[in-house]
Amino acid sequence: MNRKTFINNSGRLILLGGLVYLTGSIIFKRKVSASGKYVWQIDPFKCMQCGRCSTQCVREISAVKCVHAYQLCGYCDLCGGYFKPNTHKLNTGAESQLCPTGALKRKYVEEPFFEYKIDEKLCNACGKCVKGCGSFGNGSLQLQIRHDLCQNCNECSIARMCPTNAISRVPIEAAYQIKGDFKNPALTNPK
Amino acid sequence: MKWLKIILFLLPLLLAFSDLEAQQRFPKPEFHTKYTQPTPTTPEPRGVGMEFVDVLVLLVVLSLTSWFAIKKRSRNGILLLTVFSAIYFGFYRNGCICSVGSVQNVALAFADPKYVISLYALLFFLLPLIFSLFFGRVFCGAACPLGAIQDLLIYKPITIPAWLRKTLGFIPYLYLGLAVLYAATGTEFIICRYDPFIGIYRMNGPHLMIYLGIAFLLMGLFIARPYCRFFCPFGAILNVFSRFSRRHLSVFPTKCIQCKLCTTACPFEAIDFPDEEKTKPDTKSNTRRFILYMALIPVLMLAGSWIGSKSHVFLSKAHPDVYLAELLISHPELKTDSKNIDIQTFLASGKSLETLVAEAQVIRDKFYTGSWILGAFLGLVIGLMAMNQIIFRRREDYQANKGNCYSCGRCLDYCPVE
Numbered sequence A: 001m002n003r004k005t006f007i008n009n010s011g012r013l014i015l016l017g018g019l020v021y022l023t024g025s026i027i028f029k030r031k032v033s034a035s036g037k038y039v040w041q042i043d044p045f046k047c048m049q050c051g052r053c054s055t056q057c058v059r060e061i062s063a064v065k066c067v068h069a070y071q072l073c074g075y076c077d078l079c080g081g082y083f084k085p086n087t088h089k090l091n092t093g094a095e096s097q098l099c100p101t102g103a104l105k106r107k108y109v110e111e112p113f114f115e116y117k118i119d120e121k122l123c124n125a126c127g128k129c130v131k132g133c134g135s136f137g138n139g140s141l142q143l144q145i146r147h148d149l150c151q152n153c154n155e156c157s158i159a160r161m162c163p164t165n166a167i168s169r170v171p172i173e174a175a176y177q178i179k180g181d182f183k184n185p186a187l188t189n190p191k
Numbered sequence B: 001m002k003w004l005k006i007i008l009f010l011l012p013l014l015l016a017f018s019d020l021e022a023q024q025r026f027p028k029p030e031f032h033t034k035y036t037q038p039t040p041t042t043p044e045p046r047g048v049g050m051e052f053v054d055v056l057v058l059l060v061v062l063s064l065t066s067w068f069a070i071k072k073r074s075r076n077g078i079l080l081l082t083v084f085s086a087i088y089f090g091f092y093r094n095g096c097i098c099s100v101g102s103v104q105n106v107a108l109a110f111a112d113p114k115y116v117i118s119l120y121a122l123l124f125f126l127l128p129l130i131f132s133l134f135f136g137r138v139f140c141g142a143a144c145p146l147g148a149i150q151d152l153l154i155y156k157p158i159t160i161p162a163w164l165r166k167t168l169g170f171i172p173y174l175y176l177g178l179a180v181l182y183a184a185t186g187t188e189f190i191i192c193r194y195d196p197f198i199g200i201y202r203m204n205g206p207h208l209m210i211y212l213g214i215a216f217l218l219m220g221l222f223i224a225r226p227y228c229r230f231f232c233p234f235g236a237i238l239n240v241f242s243r244f245s246r247r248h249l250s251v252f253p254t255k256c257i258q259c260k261l262c263t264t265a266c267p268f269e270a271i272d273f274p275d276e277e278k279t280k281p282d283t284k285s286n287t288r289r290f291i292l293y294m295a296l297i298p299v300l301m302l303a304g305s306w307i308g309s310k311s312h313v314f315l316s317k318a319h320p321d322v323y324l325a326e327l328l329i330s331h332p333e334l335k336t337d338s339k340n341i342d343i344q345t346f347l348a349s350g351k352s353l354e355t356l357v358a359e360a361q362v363i364r365d366k367f368y369t370g371s372w373i374l375g376a377f378l379g380l381v382i383g384l385m386a387m388n389q390i391i392f393r394r395r396e397d398y399q400a401n402k403g404n405c406y407s408c409g410r411c412l413d414y415c416p417v418e
């Protein structure tokens, strides 16, 4: 073996050893998940609707959308998420709606109840309705990352900017954190 | 007495329940008509279970590239694989996660005991490196989606002077060091944030990302693979690994006949020329220079770590908690600024400034350790780069530089030797 091959071989061995050490130290701390994949999701109890979800996503139109946890909804006529505060006329005119894009739709169910539904194509995740519903209603409207739109970035660029650190990686089995029934405290507030 | 105990026991429970009741301002309605309450839809994440396929595809592409580059000597085979990678890893899988970015996941997993890395990210990091130890940078040759899009868009490559190439060649190491520092301290993933081509592969993204990508591609028409050569942090690791590869693509199949045809083939100036007899340095003075440079490396590393530790305060400002703590200390008047979301959220959270400052201090301490290591690492890189200039290696043939060659196979078609 001449000098050149010797240097070559020992260099390779050292580098291989480095890789083994790096991998080993990660594996032995049991920090590798083989079964699971992680996705990004918003914890609705931490989110304070700062509005960054609509602007910080790498997608031109955010992968975050408003989601309605119907379980919690009071089906109110005077919906804090639907109407601008201090609206007196409960009509569906654009001037009295809170949603800037008209994505929140209202449907009459029966006296005196209305169902509220989000048109996801129009929603831009501004969070105005979520805030309204949280301050005047039951808090049944919430923001969630929609995984059919999300690119599952290596690092979510909204998470980096979120002031309350509401966005974190969750196991794929629990890909959505939608608020549950208030009668079940475990579902209501998992934290 | 007994009843009192029971009541006392039940009281907290009762309170707890009434508290829950209070959360729901408006009771759930009882519908009289036939109304079924809808449930919110929860669309599945895209490409569930695809990660395993991705790793398999990567393995196959790497093996085939090695075969095409070393055994088959086929540029067309490599070209085909390049197109495939651009389509599969790039346009179909939207380029995430890629090996280039996986460096950060590995760094974070190594530094942060709480971070769980997915096995696939780890394999995406390891496979290209292991292959480079045995067959050279075959990953860059055809498997890397970032390299593929640049390679396919080379039009009229210009020659870049060696001194400029070598100076700019320092950037990837700097980028690598910073990316590892920022990932390991949990600040952010800068490689992903400034990935120039991902926006193009997704055909969606912030304007800046898309413009950056287009700028790189336009530049790449004339400066072949600009991102690979002067920025890519993963390429920096591959470069080092590939220098020690067991086998490597060879420009000529059996014997170099010094026709110089291959030198025009490589758009990256990765082919080393044979040394002329007269440039052979006089051994004695060269040995002296060698020893001098060897002694210089520890000095450079020391200087680097000193500069690094001095700049940790500046570097740590990229972490949002450190930034916020500094801002609140230097500009307390901002507390009344209702437009500053971060400050308002912090004030609303009820956390005290002391806690925030303490947390920021922990992060800054991590930056201190990280920065001096980074500085020493960069000192070492500069030292080794300088030493590489004077080490004399006997070269009789035109041969690919194992560190810089991407195993793209272009030169193979040019060599007239059968």
Ligand code: SF4
Pocket: A042, A046, A047, A048, A049, A050, A051, A052, A053, A127, A143, A158, A161, A162, A163, A164, A165, A166, A167
């Ligand atoms: S960035 Fe955070 S706080 Fe702001 S809307 Fe999104 S999840 Fe809510």
Ligand code: SF4
Pocket: A065, A066, A098, A099, A100, A101, A102, A103, A104, A118, A122, A123, A124, A125, A126, A127, A128, A129, A130
């Ligand atoms: S108010 Fe904003 S978050 Fe709510 S539905 Fe409209 S666009 Fe979506």
Ligand code: SF4
Pocket: A040, A056, A057, A058, A059, A062, A063, A064, A145, A149, A150, A151, A152, A153, A155, A156, A157, A158, A159
């Ligand atoms: S992971 Fe990426 S695509 Fe998904 S919400 Fe975050 S920034 Fe948007």
Ligand code: SF4
Pocket: B100, B139, B140, B141, B144, B145, B146, B147, B148, B227, B228, B229, B232, B233, B234, B235, B238
């Ligand atoms: S140098 Fe980097 S970007 Fe270029 S092909 Fe290699 S790994 Fe990919």
Ligand code: SF4
Pocket: B249, B265, B266, B267, B268, B269, B270, B271, B400, B401, B404, B405, B406, B407, B408, B409, B410, B411, B412
């Ligand atoms: S295989 Fe290497 S030396 Fe040959 S043209 Fe490609 S990069 Fe240049």
